[in-house]
Amino acid sequence: MSGTLVIRGLHAVRGDKPVLRGLDLEVEPGEVVALMGVSGAGKSTVLRAVAALEPFTAGLIEVGGFRLAPGPVPRESRLRELRRKVGMVFQSHALFPHLTALENVTLAPVHVLGWPAATARQAAMELLESLGVGPRAGAYPRELSGGEAQRVAIARALAPDPAVLLMDEPTSALDPARRGALGESLRKLARGGRGLLVATHDVDFALAHTDRVLVLHEGRMAEYGTSSMVLTQPSEPATRELLAHERRE
Template identity: 45%
Template sequence: MRLAIVTCVRRRQQKRREKSLTAREKPFVKLEHVGKAYGSHVVLSDINLSVFAGDVLAIIGPSGSGKSTLLRCINFIESPDDGIVTVGDVTLQGGRPLPRRELAQLRRQLGMVFQSFNLFPHMTVLRNVTMPQQRVLGRSKREADEVAMQLLERVGLADKAAQYPIRCSGGQQQRIAIARALALEPKVMLFDEPTSALDPELGLEVLGVMRELAKSGMTMIVVTHEMSFAENVSDHVAVMADGAITEYGPSREVIRDPQSIRGKRFLRAVNER
């Protein structure tokens, strides 16, 4: 009898290991042949990417290469003209009418932080973080307030809860925007050059929060010009140019020894600036 119980336990443990391995082998975010054009201007061409749960992908490249559009196509702020976008168990086809329920399920798993902070100026910092929770998740005011204060504490801004965004620095506003996105409990965070509008010191505040998120295991896709972050925090780097991915690989290898001509040219320009 005891042998049977031990065997049963071992089988359950093996099944859990197999399930964990299967989950790891399946990307959480997957783009297949994604394309986007505005009239005759092709912005994205045949984009293929896979990001696993817990990984950080940094997307680098010259301005106008399609990096921001790629992020916006992942959450369908911009609808791809063709290709397939999968986030978790939700798959949407570009170039077709979007099922509202599936679109909502996809966006529910994604949080996004933009270059501009996009905070509501007429609301306090606390209300900026609580209002989306109440509208999207149906949380009570008490529950939303509790979550918001925990997140503001996490990003070092609990003392700003009663202030209005205009009374906060740019770095503080961006950290508030991160707290607001995290309040909706996303599985993946998308960052669109979150430090580009900030001076170096304020940018360090935001990068510190992002490093903490990466250490906590948050899946992240980050469009950035911060090469130190790309090399030392992200797991992989994708180099984009002219709407295409010209190089992809482990972060340190790509940053220190790019293989593509376009990657070499871009990183040389960054290093010599």
């Protein structure tokens, strides 16, 4: 597990509307980077492009030597190396409702990576235990609380031992105590050598638990720097607008 996420000159469109307009970003192993911006700024598009879930029209994305090029998303058979390097936790968790927590976590290692079932189960249980949901391994998603479902989703994303973890609005359904616990979990993952890219609108969370912040505005980088500098001493109008908007919410 090693690798830097490199994004250079990233452009993307949705229909005929530009969504990303030349984004540059690096996420190093061991750091947590927040991707921030008002709704529609392009945060989720960045994550989905890195995870090869959406195409992009220009630029490059590289993770630990694996490079994605502009154009249609490659066939899944050509993305196995990327699936080992990048994990994604969706805002809605996206757990398979007919599978238990344990089965959700073992699915990709067995069916995508070809692990023996016993090996996958052992690794999955270790992940679930490390995230505090080991006793819920036999529960179905409908039986899990929001916080439990999120931790199962994190375990599923971590099962292939990816170098980079992507998270889309991870605090949206959490109370303050669970947000703090999540932040501590992310710092622990970063200390283990992963790079984390977190799309979030949660200013307090980003300030407390991330190293750097990139503010997106209309698909472009508006401001970039340490979390404390960007979020307490913003220099750009787009950042000040974002902070004012979140304080009103």
